[in-house]
Amino acid sequence: MATPAPVAALNLSARFPGSVTADARPGYSGWIVEKGKLLEVTQALRDEFGCDYLSSVTGVDYLPEGKMEVVYQVYKTTGGPGLLVKVQVPRADPVEVPSVVSIYPGAELQEREIWDLFGIQFSGHPDLRRILMWEGFAGHPMRKDWKEAYYEEDGKPFKTRWPEGKHALAESKNPFGDNISYPAGFDPEKWIPEDAEKALYGALARYEVRDEAGLGTDHVIVNMGPQHPSTHGVFRIAVMLDGETVVSLKPVMGYLHRNHEKIGERNTFLMNMPYTDRLDYLSSMSNNFGYALAVEKLMNVRPPERAEYLRVMMAEMTRISNHLMAIGALTNDLGAYFTPMLYALEERELILDIFEAVSGARMMCNYFRFGGVARDLPEGTLQKIKDLFFERLPRRIDEIDRFLTENEIIRARGIGQGVLTAEDAIKYSAAGPLLRASGIPYDVRRAEPYSIYDRFDFEVCVRQNGDIYDRLMIRFDEIRQSLRIIQQAVKQLPEGPVAAVKPAYQVRVPAGEAYGRVEGPKGELGFYVISNGKPSPWRYHVRAPSFINLTAFGPMCTGQKIADVVAVLGSIDIVLGEVDR
């Protein structure tokens, strides 16, 4: 295969003279596409330029300029850096942009999110409904002129806290007082919600796969969740069934939505660090990593050597602990009730012990800082790490492997079930183990090495069948590769400082945009940050792998039995804190 041309060298404006221009704003990159040409340009990007993978779509509200922007990130699955494509539309009513779902089906849930949070309509989208907020919600919360309940100020720190910090509980403000307003003639007591359910079930019918030859039978709609033990949190699955067979499936989410991105835009840059812990709360160190990379790109600082090694060690430990959890939860979903889960949790606890010793918390680590890490390893921790990652874990992983992978029930329920083909995995923007279990060896650590990953000897794990069993096994493979990385990092760990800049509670971040991405345990985790030179980010977007991986959930389940839906979901490995944000 010929080496692909680096995407940065692509000249889109030469291919589409007049309708594509380079983004010339200082600190920005990529291309601005005319709205009418968007479909043509994205089609060309995919088919002519080989950018087959749409990683993320997001909106930006440029309120002062009266513009809204949709930002697309595309990549080649053969590797290399990505390309930003943007569409700008006037901030009029309605704001409308053509949907790219026909070209990149992976945009489906993301475009729904943008419609929900920014109120940008995507014409041609097959199922444009709200996704995180509920049907009937008024307004679009990520717009800059939208104010939340208990709104205090546009940015933290709030002036009421110091020097005249007379404490008042938030609920002592009457929530039905001045911070809630109803449209004229609206009585909340008499309000009956519109047919939100009908819209959902209508959407199910639209995706229905009809058996043309067979008997015309009635379909049954089953709702799993939001309170269902196997969905790993408050997550609802609406399934349309023909007998026991799934004919279409829609994930319903948003029960844990707290508008992380809006909070992030009220916070200062530093304040966001502990909030990122709470996205995928099983792998907080990785979340810290992605956010730190994005802001460091803007600030143009690089952490010192020792900090780089510590970061990589922590991120790989996180991957192991996350995969242990994923293996445990998946086997739980397959009916191996809790014994394998607890065996996996034992080892995870020991990893969390190390996190606690290093960062002060088992799960909400908050360990990374811009230009380094919060503190050096405390005394004795390195020995603990050596004991665990050189001696105990390799042995224990083999034991769990022996315990599970030849088990006939797991094989029967896993092999050939819930298949995601390689083409579909790319099409639906699946990331991480989900993508690699389908035969696509794409790993950000190799595709676009960040930090110091280019120094380590490890393999990008790949499995060929794309079924539940492969997605289980690839997690074992990845744990073993992470162990290799940690062992190399411990051996090479240099002495030295752990922060490049003097710790400061107010960091100056120059204006511009940056996208920092890491290979999180669940897939590509990206942070798209726009700074306008103020203490808070103008835009703070999280490309959440758990959320985007769910785009493929419906197609993976179609044709399966209802009992396998739970197993398929378990094999995707989602965390609702990240799905709903």
Place this chain on the structure above:
Amino acid sequence: MNDMYGKGILKGLSVSLKRFIETYADDLKWIGKRYRTEEGIAHRSSKDGRGIFTIQYPEEKLPVPEEFRFVPLLVYDEGPDGEKIMRCTSCGICSRVCPPQCIWIVRSVDPATGRPFPDPAEFYVDADVCMNCGLCAEYCPFDAIKMDHDYELASFGRSLFDKARLAKPASYYETIRPVNSGRENAARAAKEAARSAAQAE
């Protein structure tokens, strides 16, 4: 590979059986020391620990590492007559760096001069809102606000911690964080020495 159906399950069950036996083997080996002793708890979660792993909370507790952080405390030094000298100068950095904005400070004003003076009049940490991130302790320039180790804070009502509830003596802080406090005390002493040297000149 699968010559006999059920072989994989049996192989898995043998792992369970091994763990079951190990629990009792270690019970015998560590008889009288395995539970409710520091040594036993440390052994169970070491690289050599085998068999049962759980800690019987609240009878047993895992020791917390020095860096463990849970809700801030305000350090005061004890004067020669036992009076409490707050280290806090109400500079407000902690309340400005706090991500969920749970620190509320009222600065003291000297009634005679109308000028603010260091010791805060009121200091609240809304522990229900606090996310235990530790940024306040990290950025406090006076080593005045530090993170506590006491995690058993369940209560029936709201946990709004005032100055009296937050204030803890420096001796307590030194017992929970010996390494950190040692380093900070040395740095402060060095600074003090440099200042008095400069004054002497």
